[in-house]
Amino acid sequence: MSTANDSHSVGIVTPRIARFEEPLPLACGRDLPAYELIYETYGELNAQRSNAILVCHALSGHHHAAGYHSADDKRPGWWDECIGPGKPIDTSHFYVVSVNNIGGCHGSTGPMSINPETGKPWGPDFPPLRARDWVHSQARLADYLGIDCWAAIVGGSLGGMQAMRWALEYPQRVRHCIVIAAAMKLSAQNLAFNEVARQAIVSDPKFAGGYYQEHNAVPSQGLALARMVGHITYLSDNAMANKFGRDLRSGTLEQGDQEQAEFQVQSYLRYQGSQFSSSFDANTYILMTRALDYFDLAREYGNDPVAAFKHASCSFLVISFSTDWRFSPERSREIVDALIAADRPVTYAEIEADEGHDAFLLPIPRYVDLFHAYMRRVGESS
Amino acid sequence: MRLDLTHIQRWIEPGTRVLDLGCGNGEFLELLREQRQVRGTGLEIDGDMITAAVSRGLNIVEQNMDQGLANFPDQSFDTVVMAHALQAVHFPDKVLDEMLRIGRQCIVTFPNFGHWRCRLHLGTRGRMPVSRFMPHMWYDTPNIHFCTVKDFEDLCALKGISILARDVVGNTERTPVLAGTWPNLFATTAIYHITR
Numbered sequence: 044m045s046t047a048n049d050s051h052s053v054g055i056v057t058p059r060i061a062r063f064e065e066p067l068p069l070a071c072g073r074d075l076p077a078y079e080l081i082y083e084t085y086g087e088l089n090a091q092r093s094n095a096i097l098v099c100h101a102l103s104g105h106h107h108a109a110g111y112h113s114a115d116d117k118r119p120g121w122w123d124e125c126i127g128p129g130k131p132i133d134t135s136h137f138y139v140v141s142v143n144n145i146g147g148c149h150g151s152t153g154p155m156s157i158n159p160e161t162g163k164p165w166g167p168d169f170p171p172l173r174a175r176d177w178v179h180s181q182a183r184l185a186d187y188l189g190i191d192c193w194a195a196i197v198g199g200s201l202g203g204m205q206a207m208r209w210a211l212e213y214p215q216r217v218r219h220c221i222v223i224a225a226a227m228k229l230s231a232q233n234l235a236f237n238e239v240a241r242q243a244i245v246s247d248p249k250f251a252g253g254y255y256q257e258h259n260a261v262p263s264q265g266l267a268l269a270r271m272v273g274h275i276t277y278l279s280d281n282a283m284a285n286k287f288g289r290d291l292r293s294g295t296l297e298q299g300d301q302e303q304a305e306f307q308v309q310s311y312l313r314y315q316g317s318q319f320s321s322s323f324d325a326n327t328y329i330l331m332t333r334a335l336d337y338f339d340l341a342r343e344y345g346n347d348p349v350a351a352f353k354h355a356s357c358s359f360l361v362i363s364f365s366t367d368w369r370f371s372p373e374r375s376r377e378i379v380d381a382l383i384a385a386d387r388p389v390t391y392a393e394i395e396a397d398e399g400h401d402a403f404l405l406p407i408p409r410y411v412d413l414f415h416a417y418m419r420r421v422g423e424s425s
Numbered sequence: 426m427r428l429d430l431t432h433i434q435r436w437i438e439p440g441t442r443v444l445d446l447g448c449g450n451g452e453f454l455e456l457l458r459e460q461r462q463v464r465g466t467g468l469e470i471d472g473d474m475i476t477a478a479v480s481r482g483l484n485i486v487e488q489n490m491d492q493g494l495a496n497f498p499d500q501s502f503d504t505v506v507m508a509h510a511l512q513a514v515h516f517p518d519k520v521l522d523e524m525l526r527i528g529r530q531c532i533v534t535f536p537n538f539g540h541w542r543c544r545l546h547l548g549t550r551g552r553m554p555v556s557r558f559m560p561h562m563w564y565d566t567p568n569i570h571f572c573t574v575k576d577f578e579d580l581c582a583l584k585g586i587s588i589l590a591r592d593v594v595g596n597t598e599r600t601p602v603l604a605g606t607w608p609n610l611f612a613t614t615a616i617y618h619i620t621r
Contacts (some may be wrong), residue, residue, distance in 0.1 A: 356486070379486060380496040383466075389484045392475055409472045416480040423482070 081150030086134035099198030148324035167253025226374035240269035267316030279399035348381035442504035447510035451478030539573030
């Protein structure tokens with residue numbers, strides 16, 4: 044297991060907060076009066092300010108992507124496999140910025156923050172957000188950090204969708220766009236899973252229409268259930284078979300045994316659900332899944348992805364995983380085909396991996412090698 | 426660098442767009458980028474080759490030609506190259522059609538099965554040739570559609586494909602005259618510059 048002292052770790056990191064007083068016009072038509080972004084940085088910004096990498100997180104992610112918050116921290120940031128000295132996003136060359144999206148629940152302004160107009164938490168009244176709102180809020184962070192142009196914007200899943208939106212909204216501010224296990228829009232099946240997750244949350248009596256904070260309650264049952272559904276979709280059939288099979292955690296399946304047997308997979312899912320519900324906010328989950336649902340890269344470009352990508356001026360790396368059925372390789376190939384037709388530089392790889400959607404977070408050798416090779420090229424041109 | 430690849434270069438205009446089907450480790454695209462300043466894209470299916478080509482700073486798309494090239498728009502490249510892959514695809518005729526749809530001009534190279542060594546091997550031993558150029562046994566080979574220089578030119582005639590130029594590589598540097606005069610007998614590798 045890696046530790047903060049590992050030479051490939053960014054070590055102990057401390058999040059910082061940037062506050063923006065100017066109201067942020069949102070896609071929904073409302074303004075966010077003022078907002079804060081919590082972020083971490085790894086590595087050093089070079090004198091030309093040309094080596095900055097923006098990391099965009101996925102649905103349940105946050106700003107803590109690499110390293111440890113203290114020496115006692117048991118687990119590093121969520122993408123520690125890929126960020127650090129000698130890793131694909133090599134912090135001895137790059138200055139990495141990892142930020143929690145607005146609407147999040149880890150320190151950036153979101154439903155748990157106080158609404159200045161009411162003095163109470165925003166809760167369900169927090170404005171609905173689109174990926175473009177995150178992009179615009181982060182462009183101000185780039186200004187604040189003195190970064191005119193990102194060497195690369197990198198994201199997996201929802202983060203990959205956000206990275207593509209960046210490439211269209213600020214073409215002059217992105218040199219490389221790295222889109223991992225993502226899609227230009229969700230499929231009906233994906234929308235359906237998100238709806239089940241939201242229904243699980245809003246059906247929890249403690250949800251109280253989203254005003255649970257005011258009642259000092261947490262709809263943890265609903266949130267746990269939402270996460271359990273999500274978690275199943277992040278794994279492949281094979282991955283679950285390999286990890287749990289039909290192994291029992293307790294009881295037996297002997298005839299005559301009255302005790303209920305419990306499968307390993309049941310206990311694993313319940314554990315994941317309860318862990319998640321103690322660390323994530325239900326309103327944020329609803330907001331983030333809606334942002335995912337609404338995302339459609341090409342909608343405003345006459346529903347033509349080729350026309351959309353003609354607005355981009357960066358190079359693209361697109362990666363998919365063979366057993367990912369939540370964001371399947373077909374969805375990535377649609378991105379690649381549109382980029383080819385738009386005459387944009389693109390590299391694409393479909394990585395053979397058993398782990399489903401979760402593969403994008405795992406150290407799969409071919410994936411890591413390819414990502415590393417591409418990032419060296421990003422480094423050479425920055 | 427394989428001889429066929431050095432021969433192809435001169436048919437590629439500087440600064441143009443090149444699609445290399447079965448680009449391997451990207452050696453040729455890299456050469457074209459340096460010598461001809463082309464904007465290249467490579468197609469490859471081998472993961473290690475893709476990583477090697479990406480390490481050269483090339484744009485590579487993982488895609489199996491046998492599953493079609495429909496995602497590439499008509500006439501979207503100046504030149505489409507396929508070096509030593511024609512014999513390994515399932516439908517060489519269909520791939521040729523697609524190449525000519527995507528590219529203004531195409532360059533194809535393939536091992537000539539009509540070479541005298543192949544004929545001698547088959548004629549005297551009665552077995553499929555195995556050589557330095559074609560090192561695979563018949564039951565375990567990526568090469569499933571061998572053809573000769575004459576076969577290829579027949580196919581071009583049948584399909585109305587114009588041959589702009591033909592070049593050949595003999596099995597040693599000393600045999601270009603023989604290979605040029607009797608290509609079907611002396612060319613180890615045939616190189617065609619074609620268009621429609």
